[in-house]
Amino acid sequence: xxxxxxxxxxxxxxxxxxxxxxxxxxxxxxxxxxxxxxxxxxxxxxxxxxxxxxxxxxxxxxxxxxxxxxxxxxxxxxxxxxxxxxxxxxxxxxxxxxxxxxxxxxxxxxxxxxxxxxxxxxxxxxxxxxxxxxxxxxxxxxxxxxxxxxxxxxxxxxxxxxxxxxxxxxxxxxxxxxxxxxxxxxxxxxxxxxxxxxxxxxxxxxxxxxxxxxxxxxxxxxxxxxxxxxxxxxxxxxxxxxxxxxxxxxxxxxxxxxxxxxxxxxxxxxxxxxxxxxxxxxxxxxxxxxxxxxxxxxxxxxxxxxxxxxxxxxxxxxxxxxxxxxxxxxxxxxxxxxxxxxxxxxxxxxxxxxxxxxxxxxxxxxxxxxxxxxxxxxxxxx
Amino acid sequence: xxxxxxxxxxxxxxxxxxxxxxxxxxxxxxxxxxxxxxxxxxxxxxxxxxxxxxxxxxxxxxxxxxxxxxxxxxxxxxxxxxxxxxxxxxxxxxxxxxxxxxxxxxxxxxxxxxxxxxxxxxxxxxxxxxxxxxxxxxxxxxxxxxxxxxxxxxxxxxxxxxxxxxxxxxxxxxxxxxxxxxxxxxxxxxxxxxxxxxxxxxxxxxxxxxxxxxxxxxxxxxxxxxxxxxxxxxxxxxxxxxxxxxxxxxxxxxxxxxxxxxxxxxxxxxxxxxxxxxxxxxxxxxxxxxxxxxxxxxxxxxxxxxxxxxxxxxxxxxxxxxxxxxxxxxxxxxxxxxxxxxxxxxxxxxxxxxxxxxxxxxxxxxxxxxxxxxxxxxxxxx
Numbered sequence: 001x002x003x004x005x006x007x008x009x010x011x012x013x014x015x016x017x018x019x020x021x022x023x024x025x026x027x028x029x030x031x032x033x034x035x036x037x038x039x040x041x042x043x044x045x046x047x048x049x050x051x052x053x054x055x056x057x058x059x060x061x062x063x064x065x066x067x068x069x070x071x072x073x074x075x076x077x078x079x080x081x082x083x084x085x086x087x088x089x090x091x092x093x094x095x096x097x098x099x100x101x102x103x104x105x106x107x108x109x110x111x112x113x114x115x116x117x118x119x120x121x122x123x124x125x126x127x128x129x130x131x132x133x134x135x136x137x138x139x140x141x142x143x144x145x146x147x148x149x150x151x152x153x154x155x156x157x158x159x160x161x162x163x164x165x166x167x168x169x170x171x172x173x174x175x176x177x178x179x180x181x182x183x184x185x186x187x188x189x190x191x192x193x194x195x196x197x198x199x200x201x202x203x204x205x206x207x208x209x210x211x212x213x214x215x216x217x218x219x220x221x222x223x224x225x226x227x228x229x230x231x232x233x234x235x236x237x238x239x240x241x242x243x244x245x246x247x248x249x250x251x252x253x254x255x256x257x258x259x260x261x262x263x264x265x266x267x268x269x270x271x272x273x274x275x276x277x278x279x280x281x282x283x284x285x286x287x288x289x290x291x292x293x294x295x296x297x298x299x300x301x302x303x304x305x306x307x308x309x310x311x312x313x314x315x316x317x318x319x320x321x322x323x324x325x326x327x328x329x330x331x332x333x334x335x336x337x338x339x340x341x342x343x344x345x346x347x348x349x350x351x352x353x354x355x356x357x358x359x360x361x362x363x364x365x366x367x368x369x370x371x372x373x374x375x376x377x378x379x380x381x382x
Numbered sequence: 383x384x385x386x387x388x389x390x391x392x393x394x395x396x397x398x399x400x401x402x403x404x405x406x407x408x409x410x411x412x413x414x415x416x417x418x419x420x421x422x423x424x425x426x427x428x429x430x431x432x433x434x435x436x437x438x439x440x441x442x443x444x445x446x447x448x449x450x451x452x453x454x455x456x457x458x459x460x461x462x463x464x465x466x467x468x469x470x471x472x473x474x475x476x477x478x479x480x481x482x483x484x485x486x487x488x489x490x491x492x493x494x495x496x497x498x499x500x501x502x503x504x505x506x507x508x509x510x511x512x513x514x515x516x517x518x519x520x521x522x523x524x525x526x527x528x529x530x531x532x533x534x535x536x537x538x539x540x541x542x543x544x545x546x547x548x549x550x551x552x553x554x555x556x557x558x559x560x561x562x563x564x565x566x567x568x569x570x571x572x573x574x575x576x577x578x579x580x581x582x583x584x585x586x587x588x589x590x591x592x593x594x595x596x597x598x599x600x601x602x603x604x605x606x607x608x609x610x611x612x613x614x615x616x617x618x619x620x621x622x623x624x625x626x627x628x629x630x631x632x633x634x635x636x637x638x639x640x641x642x643x644x645x646x647x648x649x650x651x652x653x654x655x656x657x658x659x660x661x662x663x664x665x666x667x668x669x670x671x672x673x674x675x676x677x678x679x680x681x682x683x684x685x686x687x688x689x690x691x692x693x694x695x696x697x698x699x700x701x702x703x704x705x706x707x708x709x710x711x712x713x714x715x716x717x718x719x720x721x722x723x724x725x726x727x728x729x730x731x732x733x734x735x736x737x738x739x740x741x742x743x744x745x746x747x748x749x750x751x752x753x754x755x756x757x758x759x760x761x762x763x764x
Contacts, residue, residue, distance in 0.1 A: 078491060109460060109510045116506055117499070120569075124498055128491050151553070153546040162544060162556070164535040167715070171533070174544070174553030176575070183576045187502075187569045193558070194565045198709055199764060327580055333549070382581060 001278070004088055005029045006075045006122065007096030008068075009036070009053045011227045012142065012211065012270055016094060017057075018218035018225065019271050020278075021066040028069040028088050029053060030097070032076075034118065035228075035235070038104055038111075044232035044374060047244070047366050051224055063221045076121035078128070085129045092278050093130075095141045097122045098188075101234050102146075102179035103325075103379040112180050119184040120191070127195035127203075138202045138281035140274055143189055145209045145263050145293060145336065146182035147175040150329050155336035158207065158289025178328045179381075196287040203286070204277045209263035209293035211270050212239040212351070214362060227267070229363070232374040239264070239351075241375055242303060243360050246310035246317045248370045255377070256324030258300035259331035263293025263338065266349040276344040291338040294348035309356045325377035383660070386470055387411045388457045388504065389478030390450070391418070391435045393609045394524065394593065394652055398476060400600035400607065401653050402660075403448040410451040410470050411435060412479070414458075416500065417610075417617070420486055420493075426614035426756060429626070429748050433606055445603045458503035460510070467511045474660050475512075477523045479504045480570075483616050484528075484561035485707075485761040494562050501566040502573070509577035509585075520584045520663035522656055525571055527591045527645050527675060527718065528564035529557040532711050537718035540589065540671025560710045561763075578669040585668070586659045591645030591675035593652050594621040594733070596744060609649070611745070614756040621646070621733075623757055624685060625742050628692035628699045630752045637759075638706030640682035641713035645675025645720065648731040658726040673720040676730035691738045707759035 003020045007013040008029025017029040031053055039045050051059065057068040069088075073080040075097045098119040099105065105115040123141070130137055148155045151174075160173040172193055175186040189205060196203050219225045230236040231244035242252045265273075273292050282288040297305075307317040324330065342348075349355065385402045389395040390411025399411040413435055421427050433441065439450040451470075455462040457479045480501040481487065487497040505523070512519055530537045533556075542555040554575055557568040571587060578585050601607045612618040613626035624634045647655075655674050664670040679687075689699040706712065724730075731737065 078495065082491075109464075109514065112510065113460065113503070113506065116502065120498065120502060121495070124495065128494065132491065152551040153544060153549045160544070160546070160556070162535060162542070164542070167535045169534040171556035171558065174542070174556050175572075176553065180576065183572060186572050190557075190565060190568050190572065194562065 001091045002026045002089060003092045003094065004090035005094045005096070007031055007098065008070070009033060010096050013096040014056065014227050015216045015219055015267060015271060016274055017068050018060055019216065019275065021068045022064060022218055028071060029057070030071045030073060030075060030084065032074040033072065034099060038101070039235065042104065042234050044230065044234040046228040046230050047363065047369055048229065050226070050228050056225060059222060059224055064218065075125060076118050078125050081125045082129055086133055090134065091137055093126060093137060093139045094274060095123070095126055095139060098184070099181065102181045103377070104234050105179055105181035106381055107379045115181055116184055120187055123188040123191055127192060127201060130201050131195060131199040135200070136202070136284070138204070138278070140204045140206065140277050141188065141192060143205045143207045144182055144185050145207050145291060146177050147186045147189060147207060148173065149176040149178060150332040150334055152333050155291065157291050157337050157340050158205065178326065193287050196285060200285045202282040202284050204282045204288045204290070206273060206277065206290055206292040208270065209265050210237040210239065211265050211267050212237070213267035213359060216268060216271060231370070233377045233379065236375070238299060238302060242306040243363055244370055245375060246306055246315050247360065247364055247367050248372050249316065250372050251318040251320035252303045252306060253375065254299050254303050254319060254321045255326060256321065257330035258303065258321060259298050260328060261296050261298045261332070261334040263291070263296045263336055264351065265293050266351070266355070268349045269294055269346060272346050273341050276341060276346060280344060290340040291336050292341060293336065293338050295350055296334060296336070305356060309353050310360055313357060313360060325380045327381040383473045384408045384471060385474045385476065385660070386472035387476045387478065389413055389480065390452070391415060392478050395478040396438065396609050397598045397601055397649060397653060398656055399450050400442055401598065401657065403450045404446060404600055410453060411439070412453045412455060412457060412466065414456040415454065416481060420483070421617065424486065424616050426612065426616040428610040428612050429745065429751055430611065432608070432610050438607060441604060441606055446600065457507060458500050460507050463507045464511055468515055472516065473519055475508060475519060475521045476656060477505070477508055477521060480566070481563065484563045485759070486616050487561055487563035488763055489761045497563055498566055502569055505570045505573055509574060509583060512583050513577060513581040517582070518584070518666070520586070520660070522586045522588065522659050523570065523574060525587045525589045526564055526567050527589045527673060528559050529568045529571060529589060530555065531558040531560060532714040532716055534715050537673065539673050539719050539722050540587065560708060575669050578667060582667045584664040584666055586664045586670045586672070588655060588659065588672055588674045590652065591647050592619040592621065593647050593649050594619070595649035595741060598650060598653060613752070615759045615761065618757070620681060620684060624688040625745055626752055627757060628688055628697050629742065629746055629749050630754050631698065632754050633700040633702035634685045634688060635757065636681050636685050636701060636703045637708060638703065639712035640685065640703060641680050642710060643678055643680045643714070643716040645673070645678045645718055646733065647675050648733065648737070650731045651676055651728060654728050655723050658723060658728060662726060672722040673718050674723060675718065675720050677732055678716060678718070687738060691735050692742055695739060695742060707762045709763040
């Protein structure tokens with residue numbers, strides 16, 4: 001298949017590009033390096049340096065014999081994007097090309113505006129290109145479980161059947177997110193649904209929970225092929241932050257009461273999900289939505305796990321609650337459904353103590369590079 | 383009160399500016415003339431010429447003694463908008479500054495992109511300015527009944543209480559619109575709701591049905607103060623189109639089966655609703671949503687009414703079904719609730735035969751300017 005990966009330099013985009021290339025597909029990875037720029041601007045560089053996309057593709061070719069075509073440019077720019085789409089004619093478009101940091105989206109007006117415009121215009125360009133040039137291509141779009149927020153009822157997979165006044169209607173599951181970044185993903189979903197039903201497009205929208213891990217069969221060929229690893233308050237998610245804090249010997253910082261529960265997924269399983277979606281595409285006119293997680297934890301549960309595993313590895317680990325910089329419920333009902341991807345064939349890699357220990361040990365090698373002042377929250381929601 | 387009207391040159395923005403000025407409020411009207419540019423570009427000029435905003439404000443001052451401050455600029459431009467907001471310090475912001483044509487938004491990629499970016503960035507700038515500079519100002523935002531689409535259950539006023547698996551949650555009423563323009567208003571609502579609950583803003587979101595009429599007490603002071611009147615396929619809504627077709631002696635064109643039912647409202651009542659909302663503002667942290675319509679009609683019912691009234695005025699009127707250029711249900715359930723504005727004090731002016739006759743007679747004076755080729759649909763949904 002001809003596969004185009006938007007955001008191919010990213011934490012998920014790069015391992016996805018390698019995986020599809022390794023399996024013999026023709027891959028073009030596109031990136032505008034926005035995350036690298038934001039990381040530099042906000043003193044949030046990744047724990048170890050990642051060679052740029054061209055260098056990584058060359059390195060990967062050296063160790064695997066597989067080619068990843070690279071194009072550096074902005075998918076939110078219609079002239080650039082419509083041209084490359086017409087040259088490459090992808091059969092599958094995998095869209096990760098969004099500003100992914102909730103705190104960055106809440107930092108100031110400029111950062112918020114960039115997030116809104118980058119994310120919406122990229123998604124718009126993708127569906128406009130499909131409607132105009134690629135009516136039978138399949139879009140695999142990364143959404144987020146954060147779109148749903150934490151409602152007091154079960155979270156269904158994308159859709160909700162409502163009975164009201166004796167009549168019935170199926171709706172997109174109502175979404176209510178906790179940051180501007182997450183809200184842009186709601187807008188994406190609204191936009192996708194309009195274009196799918198109006199122009200008969202094929203779209204799979206993956207509502208993904210926070211991903212952890214840096215190891216994949218392809219990344220393990222050479223450490224320089226690892227995806228970027230962020231532990232800072234801007235791009236670092238909670239498992240990364242806790243692992244780095246444990247290694248650095250500073251307390252694991254729980255925001256507020258720590259009852260915030262979310263669905264998590266191993267990087268290996270993200271790759272599985274995307275492959276499964278690509279292999280069994282959505283039909284024309286179908287917006288197929290999956291909840292992409294394999295288990296749920298509260299922040300307190302995660303902190304306790306990291307503490308236990310890191311202690312066994314010889315670290316001294318404390319846990320400390322700090323004021324929550326975010327506006328979110330710290331104790332809430334949370335019951336998401338996530339059977340769709342299992343039915344497609346997903347075999348989960350859960351966060352066992354062994355998996356967590358292996359993850360921590362991989363990071364230990366970079367211990368000297370940790371700058372703990374990057375971990376404390378620098379952006380407040382109000 | 384200091385009242386800022388965004389889109390002050392528009393069909394609703396101009397009469398609203400006059401009304402608030404007439405009642406002694408300090409009014410600043412802002413417009414970027416986007417509608418005038420689009421009308422010129424698409425051969426969709428209004429039936430009669432409207433002097434530009436500065437000239438109309440001068441004219442209005444001459445006949446009423448009231449001042450409307452005018453500023454020509456783009457509310458989607460943060461530098462322009464944040465500056466004017468800080469100079470004028472509005473207590474009420476009335477936001478009409480959106481590209482309002484569904485067919486234009488579906489015309490081509492460029493028009494779609496303009497609609498998306500103009501509408502979203504203006505709404506974003508408004509809430510960002512409120513959060514940063516005007517935490518107690520009240521936003522009155524024009525949404526559309528089109529956000530809801532035509533669901534098979536009753537349309538509540540903005541919110542829906544869902545019972546699911548024995549638990550309950552209140553959500554924004556799920557929205558699913560029929561054009562990109564209408565979809566941008568859904569995105570607006572999502573964005574407003576995020577900013578309201580995160581920054582404790584005060585917002586009234588008015589889900590308005592198609593508006594008809596050109597007469598208001600202020601506009602009637604001088605015909606040059608009439609709001610713009612569009613009858614073309616780009617900006618003209620169905621009542622305008624039918625009235626002009628009846629006068630021009632061409633058949634009233636019903637799209638498809640004509641069972642499409644919508645909620646309508648007289649221009650006089652739109653002004654009432656906005657005044658009522660301004661007088662009783664939303665509370666901090668409240669997104670207050672009203673369905674702004676006074677009665678519902680199917681397209682077939684409207685055609686029959688225009689035919690009857692125009693026949694009585696001496697016109698020969700035929701009705702003809704043409705292929706529907708849109709993608710929409712032509713027969714459907716439609717039961718919107720709209721009690722909130724009545725409870726605030728709205729006294730509706732319904733579309734009686736007298737009102738319709740008066741409307742048609744006002745347009746007859748411009749009969750020679752009608753160009754019937756502008757009425758046929760030039761944009762198809764797919």
